[in-house]
Amino acid sequence: MSTSGAQPRLAVVDDAPKSVPGPQRSSTPAHVIKDDAEAIAVAERLAAAFAPGSSERDARRIWPTAELDAFSQSGLWSINVPKAFGGPEVSYATLARVIEIISAADSSIGQIAQNHLGVIAAIRTVSDPEQQKLLFGEALKGVRFGNAFSEFKSKRAADFETTFTEAGDHVVVNGRKFYSSGAILAHLVPIVALDDQGRAWYAIAERDAPGLTVIDDWSAFGQKTTLSGTVILDNVKVPKTHLVPGYKGYERPTADGAIFQIIQVAVDTGIASAAIAETIDFVNTKSRAWVDSGVERASDDPYTIQAIGDLTIRLHAAQALQERAGRAIDQAVENPTAETVAQAQIATAEAKVLSTEIAIAATNKLFELSGARSTLAEHNLDRLWRNARTHTLHDPVRWKYAIVGNHALNGVNPPLHAWS
Structure with missing residues (x-):
């Protein structure tokens, strides 16, 4: 199991928002769930471990660092990877039950997995086989995808100002995001960014890529430890291998x-x-x-x-x-x-x-x-x-x-x- 590069920080009311580094990846590959029954059993085991500390984590805004490592290493973050790529491909009824079980123990931890699992589903829908093999392989190893989707000042949730430009074998992303659940302790950060035709892609950047800054400024009175906040994107380079045509999922x-x-x-x-x-x-x-x-x-x-x-x-x-x-x-x-x-x-x-x-x-x-x-x-x-x-x-x-x-x-x- 990994030791995170970002240590739990207790929230102090008068602290200024801080940029925080990302976590290290685990040196041990994650477990791969066999079937639906195992997914439920693993979720119940994790929930029993997560529940006792959930109140204190909420009260003192302690990041669930060890809990998140246990969650992603358990195999539950790859349960919708298709069987053709080595995943368990459980029913979405089972996937929802897993999230329900984890959320009953600590709903912030349950929510952190949401965008990761959603992006895995999108990759299945829109990516070519080569990209699927690459990115599903990351998920199966225990790599966590965060998110940098929504923007704070847009008129509607589906309006985006973040854009990318072509630059050879990579793209360059610029913008500013908020409501970025999971981004603080993610290993990769899928960014919703528009191309020159206004189409939305997932540009999946390394968490500590130069120019990608995550600020711990989530101040909501609930879901305090969803590891959300502001993500600033200043000429962030993303290889085209990690550029997913998300817009195709809604065409x-x-x-x-x-x-x-x-x-x-x-x-x-x-x-x-x-x-x-x-x-x-x-x-x-x-x-x-x-x-x-x-x-x-x-x-x-x-x-x-x-x-x-x-x-x-x-x-x-x-x-x-x-x-x-x-x-x-x-x-x-x-x-x-x-x-x-x-x-x-x-x-x-x-x-x-x-x-x-x-x-x-x-x-x-x-x-x-x-x-x-x-x-x-x-x-x-x-x-x-x-x-x-x-x-x-x-x-x-x-x-x-x-x-x-x-x-x-x-x-x-x-x-x-x-x-x-």
Whole structure:
């Protein structure tokens, strides 16, 4: 397992944002998962190790350096590499379940893997076999792809000002990015940059390439340790072997957008699962029965029982739609047509609605059912609400309702992009 070149840093309120170096690559190749069952078993083992420190990492903003090394070395970062290239190619239902399990333990760590797995999927869709062999080989070794996609001041999320110019056997990238989850401790950084025709490519740069600066300035109140922040690109050279034509994934129907989205679904489902588990534990061990309840234990309060039942049913509904979406994505990957891709997008949008709603509901109900003592700082239970509220803002649920409704009512397929 690697020893990161970047050491965990405790956030101090008056610290100025700092440029930070990237990590070293592991000298040991990562494990390669055999099948879906092993992927779930490995995720559960890692989650058991990640959960005990998650509250402290949130409270003190400690980077999950060792945890991330364990995660990427476990083989879970290559589970959607195709079998033809030596990967396990698990079902996307399994991939989503893996992210859900990890996110229940620490949702920041679950989110860090999102763009890596999405880029792996995009490479399968748009790259030629030679590039696929090269980049899938990196993922199988345990190399982590971060991201430098979104820009802070653009009018819309899909608007980009970052560009690249041709320079022989490489391109030169210039721009500025934000919301760069995973970039701090990535080994490679896929950068969304436009060519001279306005087409978006993934220019995959070395994390410590000259001119590539990552600043630790992520200040959101939730998802504090997603290793995000500003990425500055000043004449960054990227070899053409690492220039991926991402735009091709949205010129025709592909599952690329749904794949990015189902991972977001799974993060929220994981947060909801953790919140319900914390509520049950707190009610059973720390909460007092209400004065008018006529019961000795808070867990015997009929209104609390009803509320836990409601949350559990809604969680199970979200998980069921998440699995259904994963199966629909599998079909769209295997046979990408306008119909199969639209079905995958719609199924994923439906899952996103329920996962968002149960994440917010469960993290709210945690305090209502557990009582005033659950708000004490020593428990840090507010991290679950903060994480849910922050992460669910990535893709507005009101627009998920819109694409589902427009498809049902008017037969209009969802748009093709990374947010649909």
